[in-house]
Amino acid sequence: MSQRVAVIGAGPSGLTSIKSCLDEGLKPTCFESSDDIGGLWRFKETPEPGRSSIYRSLVVNTSKEMMCFSDFPMPADYPNYMLHSQLLQYLRLYAQHFDLLRHITFQTSVLTVRQRPDFSHSGQWEVVTENREGQEQRHIFDGVLVCSGHYTQPVSPLDQFPGHESFPGRCLHSWEYKDADAFRGKRVVVVGIGNSGGDIVQKRHSTRKGAWVLSRMSSSGLPLDMTAISRLTVLLTSLLPRALVNWAAERTLNHRYDHRLYGLQPTHRLLEQKPLINDDLPGRILQGAVVLKPDLRGFQGSGLLFQDGTTEEDIDAVVFCTGYNGTFSFLPPSLCSGPGGDLNLYRYLYNTDAPPLYQGVLVVPLCQGYSTGGLRARIGSFINLDWPFDQF
Structure with missing residues (x-):
């Protein structure tokens, strides 16, 4: 039976994580709080609390040659440095090409991600979600991929x-x-x-x-x-x-x-x-x-x-223009107890107090310039970790 993985967020990292999970024979379920894909790269006339927000003139800082996913080149007519709307269209093409939308549950927010009582043996997580009608639902997953980004909580001094x-x-x-x-x-x-x-x-x-x-x-x-x-x-x-x-x-x-x-x-x-x-x-x-x-x-x-x-x-x-707090309120406090509230994960990947062979939480902080082959390798090791940490 395929191991079930929760993917939080349907932006660039979330889409590539869904694709990589499918490549690895896993069963992903993506929860997206809004009604569409794109995450950071969706321009909205009015900013929405708890979501990322960009300005109308934003042009990416990574060229299309370096930003494109390794298994899906960008259209040849795209400029080297594109406007946010062109990048969003590329993400739509990517999701359509690999048929990813059927794995996404829209207008569903993740409230909590917690270890199950038998976590020391099963390595499983309980994920509580809330839909647009305010109804809560509990899910059990073997792993969790956090792809919700960190440009949602502005810091104002x-x-x-x-x-x-x-x-x-x-x-x-x-x-x-x-x-x-x-x-x-x-x-x-x-x-x-x-x-x-x-x-x-x-x-x-x-x-x-x-x-x-x-x-x-x-x-x-x-x-x-x-x-x-x-x-x-x-x-x-x-x-x-x-x-x-x-x-x-x-x-x-x-x-x-x-x-x-x-x-x-x-x-x-x-x-x-x-x-x-x-x-x-x-x-x-x-x-x-x-x-x-x-x-x-x-x-x-x-x-x-x-x-x-x-x-x-x-x-x-x-x-x-004073940055953002990279907080993940739905994660267990034990994973957010690093210096300054940073995630207490080895290289943003593994909680080291988990069993030697386990299914854990992986945070995918990069939303661009990411090789899908490299992401597949991360997910493959994340779901079947069988080597010591000092060999990374």
């Missing part, structure tokens, strides 16, 4: 800034931002210099620690990830001292434009954090179209005070 209570303008998180129309002609400050901040900024950009900025285009006009991600690059990065790799890569970036002169020089080394992928920001700084400001200190009436003592007056809106 507004309470950290004194004077925000009397600010007459609008404060919002990038999760709420849809397009620039609502802010046209207004004085807006963007706080945070991640990818969303780099895309959304109009004139004033406040950053606490700067960022290393990479363009989507690399040498000879090729997509960056096609030239930067290779077996040779991975080999050299693993063999050479990390400090040397950082120095060489940062030197190359600074040859294009000196991050210090542009006010972008970060406090961290290149390989310590994700870089900012943006084609326009340095040029806009050079033209004076974007003015970089230091970290925000607080609000003063309708103005903002920054850490260097400067102010910006008559501000109409502040957009916080």
Whole structure:
């Protein structure tokens, strides 16, 4: 009898997980809280609580050559870096080609994922779901794949800034931002210099620690990830001292434009954090179209005070691009007891206190650039683990 696996979420990771489970002879059941597939890549005019939200102009940061699933190439007429709507259409084509929709239960939320009382022997999990009518149902599964993403709980540090209570303008998180129309002609400050901040900024950009900025285009006009991600690059990065790799890569970036002169020089080394992928920001700084400001200190009436003592007056809106909490409220507390609430799973895969041969919880955090062959290998080992952890 095929082992039953729950797949939570019908975004890119959920769809490929369903396909990989079928390839491995497993019986997947996918629970999707909305009424359609696509997850993060479904644009909605109005953000919905508890779900990811993107803005109208969003273009992916991974080229189609690296993003496409290994068993389903993207259409030849797609651009190398596509708009979110094109990626969503690709996911629809993928689901249709492999007949995945019949394994998805829509408008069904997962409330809890808990070990059964006999878990030490069976390794089974009880999954409680709720449909759109509010009816709860209990299911028993041999394994659980968490593919619900982590861009659903925005982090807003507004309470950290004194004077925000009397600010007459609008404060919002990038999760709420849809397009620039609502802010046209207004004085807006963007706080945070991640990818969303780099895309959304109009004139004033406040950053606490700067960022290393990479363009989507690399040498000879090729997509960056096609030239930067290779077996040779991975080999050299693993063999050479990390400090040397950082120095060489940062030197190359600074040859294009000196991050210090542009006010972008970060406090961290290149390989310590994700870089900012943006084609326009340095040029806009050079033209004076974007003015970089230091970290925000607080609000003063309708103005903002920054850490260097400067102010910006008559501000109409502040957009916080300050990230998300990667929480999974339906998982057992024992799996969410890592530092800072991180998942207590070995390499985001296995709960090590489970039986030597078990069926457990696997979190699939990557939603793009994922080889389906590699995912099949993960799922095959996840459902039939029979080697020690130190051999990964």
